[in-house]
Amino acid sequence: MVVAELDNLLASREMILVAGSGGVGKTTIAAALGVAAAQRHKGRILVITVDPARRLATALGLDEFGNTPVRIDPKAFVAAGVKVRGEVWVAMLDTKAGWDELITRHAPDDATRDAVLANPLYENITSRFVHSHEYLAMEQLHDLHATGDFDLVIVDTPPSRNALSILDAPNRMIEFFGSRLLRWLTVPYRSRLFTVASKPFYQVADRVLGSRFLQDIADFFVLFQAMEGGFVRRAKEVEALLRDPRTAFVVVTTLETAPSYEARFLARSLIERGMSLGAIVANRVLPVALATSAAAESAAGLLEHADGELADSVAARLDAPRKQVSAVLEQIATRFDDVALVAARESDRRSELADLAPALLVVPWLEGDIHDLAGLGALAGHLRDGG
Template identity: 65%
Template sequence: MERRRRATDRADLLALMAAKEMVLVCGSGGVGKTTVAAAMAVSAVTEIGGRVLVLTVDPARRLADALGVGQIGNEATLVPASAFLEAGVEPRGELWAAMLDTKAGWDDLIRLHAPDAKVREAVLSNSTYQNVASRFVQSHDYLAMERLHELHSSGKYDLIIVDTPPSRNALDILDAPRHMKEFFRSWLLRWLTVPYRSRLFTMASKPFYQIADRILGSRFLQDIAEFFMLFQAMERGFVRHANEVERLLADPRTTFVVVSTLEAAPSYEATYLARELVRRDYHLGAIIANRVLPLSMTAKASATSARKMVKAADGELADRIAEQLGVSSQIVGDVLTEIGTRFHDVAVVATREAERRSELAELCHLLVAAPMLDRDVNNVADLLELAAHFTS
């Protein structure tokens, strides 16, 4: 069974992408979600075809550079075929990229949910809204889901791969629609939207408002109260959409791919996330272990050759290598000794990684490993190389 999987993992991942319409790539911070999502998208375009969209949250714009598109914005941008041709492959389909822009995303949502033009304009021009919208870091999660919903309903794409935002907790993305609904139900919003005049003139709150008024100016308080009142006017639209987004996560056309490195903390979080996805009856399509050391590092034969290399470092072996490379024999000897001696440390890490890899493999029928490339992943060729190395 293990042997069969080894040969077909890459194909299995492609089959998963061919079978589904939405792939949510999630995992803890910094494990390679953006990179893996892009690598999957690039390989879908070159090997499956169709219109593929990768929706990313990549404030560093590293992905935009890698895909050769100067500006990815809230609107999807077509990645030029030349980016693929330069990497030596012919795309079978089209790759589109869009980036989650929090402020523009919120503006779109307000336009969508505002019951009328008056509310819409009042919210968009409200100074509290303008200040708050671009700083809602947590709202990234919800916006990503909203965008997915919108892009999927547009029917323009055969496959949408969503790179989920860096969040404190990988589960945040799953809980985002529920959090949005809870926000509308919360006492805080109710309290904030009690007509501010009545709050303003109750005896209890008077001293606070008098001082706040003096320090912040009455316009400020008025703006805040107005903002929350207007926001509440959009409750129905937001709640309806949050329900639809929740349904989309459970839709049979949606799958989740959990990315993790094989270090302790990310593996632990990936385990938790994978179990939670299954518990919620969401489709767990694959777990991708990223930046892994080769399994061969754990083999006894590797340790033996490292030991032998150290022994032979100041002898004929070093001379032969030095001659072939045209460098000093002394230096080659030092390098071999250093590498051979440190091999043990690498092997210990690789062994721990292998254990975690089998633990993760228990959680999902498809566990794919992506090696640690010797450089940052910077262009389509690198993404293709990474995807080509997806193995078990």
């Protein structure tokens, strides 16, 4: 891919959702996309992340950041030798605070708000229920976009075993409010027991879970139902935003079996749902040269001569013991096969991914982990000319 393609994506979209399975470097790529955008364009860029590695946060000069966006000090970019034209802001998703904010916003009155926040089940239910992390990520994105404070919002979506739950979260919230489940939960408890058709189920539920627990749940959802209007309207707005042409998804993966399988699945699902797949990032990729037959032949040649005249001449040149030189050459040659095998498999997966996305950005395996702005700047460079 030519450099301009990523730059164009970063210039034309207002929201970029970075998705993929856990452990593929998604947070770091999201941060680097923010830096890449700021390198190329003026304007205010926000990167929202979930639970970054602490060293990354520290490296960004942000020992503590929360729901409220914080700007990375321009001096820190200068000190790291990274030239940026735009402003980079970062915020971290906080599920608990996010829920509190949602309840406060949608509660019809103060009494309902306080009753929900004080309900003993509130924290337990919100932390488990209807993929609340995914829903909150979407909510926050919508919020920050709606403020108009930022030209580009990049969201590092929560790692998910099934990335689709992120896309489905708003709809699931809407469905929940229209569901039999909620209706049942909020029917006055006594009359529930006497509904003939469903009586056996409730009797069982009552016996197994106990009436007090069912009552606690019912109390919570009666309060929750009072907020239906606000929740449903917002969920629809969030859903619309996901399909908006100003929104694009970037799928991050490594070229290992499981993550790249997930990435292909996610990319296809996005396309099926009419959502915009901007690019796939293949992270930590081995050099393609490793998979060439020329390299394999060189390795074989090296092995053949590792204990011969070659060892003598190299030992003389480096003024090193011949035994060590010979051992080194043999080790380099024999261990090459393993890496070449992995590289060959990677290029196979790479072409599968390239068929799916309008752009495949390839980031080479970089030495060490990235935890400073200079590292992010280098990564941004790879993203901008990777492919």
